Amino acid sequence: MVEGRRHVVTDRLRRERWPALLVAAAGTVPLAVLPLRAAADVWRAPALLPQQFGTRGLETVLAPGTRVGDAVVTSLVVGIVATAVALVIGWPAARSVARTTPARRTVLLVGLGLPLLVPPYATGTGLTRWLLELGLTDSVPGLVAAHLVYVVPYVVLTLTFAFTAELAGLEEAAEVAGADRLRAAWLVTLPTTAPAIGTAALLGFVVSWSQYGTSLAVGGGRLTLPVVLLPFVERDPQVAAALSLVFLAPPVVGLVALRRTMARR
């Protein structure tokens, strides 16, 4: 009887789905204003819908040789390089964080998390003086170095969860079976941690792609997409909306690709 009542309770809990629908709508519907505003060549108040649709916003964004186009390329290059460097650094770091003693792990995780507590503009301002002296301001390497302060902690924290005790056992079994460390890593560690690597790469790229404070402080004349986007919000909302769609595209494409890859595994 208790079991029967348990099913009734569970079913009732699961049937009440309208709050989920409401919350899902709250997360997505507001974003619909972006394509609408980006395609509105003329949209005078108080009209609810644009008077004239067009591609002026997208044309401005995609025009070759503009500051906007250069900023998109800079953001992409910095994001990809920073993520790749963070993965190379983060892989062994995550492995040792996961396999050390609990007390040391806590210290290492707090140390890694500390940069996330400090305002990005503070880090950027502090790094600028050194980068000036090294001749690296206004450059891609300078931006990559500044972004790494934020990308590496996220990558390491994500990868740490992949190095489980179960994986350690599998690696040991591979080595007992005759595989050297490199072969064990290729055959066991990499395939097992692939989902975490994908998640860490996406997260790392999004963190770099979204950096505003550090890029503003360090980038100087080399603009990134968020730095270019902000002034347009008040100056030309149509271009701001079109730029926002460009800004939104890589995280969404990355998320869809990651989910598909994981579903196939």
Added chain:
Amino acid sequence: MVVGALFSGALVGAIRTSLTPDPFAGDLQWTAWQTLFGDPSFGAAVVFTIGVTVAATLVSALLAIPVAAALRDTAWARTFATLPVLVPHLLVAVVAVLWIGPGGLADRLIGGMPIEVVRARSGLGIVIVYVAKEVPFLALLLLAHWGDVLRDREEAAAVHGAGALARFRHMVVPGLRSPLAIGSLLVAAFVAGSFEVPMLVGPTHPDTIATYALRATRVADLQGQAIAAAALLVASGLVVAITVPAAWLVGRRRG
């Protein structure tokens, strides 16, 4: 090590910048710090930053539990609802301006907003943007801890006659307190330090500490960079002084 070197380098660089208003002269001076603490606008910025941070964090934390509860049995809804986690803060602020700014969609739909939100002196616009962005993040964090063990306990309590409120108070809240506290600390740290959102939807006065620092760099004065660095060091100190002991306390309570 790389993070440590870059981060400590950044902090040392910020301290150096704050103490050498004239980089060409090279000698250490306290003038930037004296100017900063003698400026009433900076005091207002500290108070405003604390107010906005507390309001945004508290509202986000309070809403995160019901939102997580609504999403826990529906994977498709979770995907859609947590989309804002991947959306950069700047973009959420742009969406807010297009919806609730002057002449925005909400303005057109209801024929005029009853209160000013974007650029409101109270900081309401800033709080709304952070709540929209951080509630899905906190909900996702809670869902990761709202696993089968907690669900089984809830079901057992329901079978034995515990009402929804009793289950929430005695099962859900204790189970989710730690992740909610740690997530809220991260949110508070971020809100206190970032400045793209206050720049876009915040008032021109008072500033947050971060926008105060940015404005300082935009005056044609050599001391601007030094004042900005000093202000940002104060913000960093405030965040670390609040979050590190709080995180330690949460860790101790967890045992």
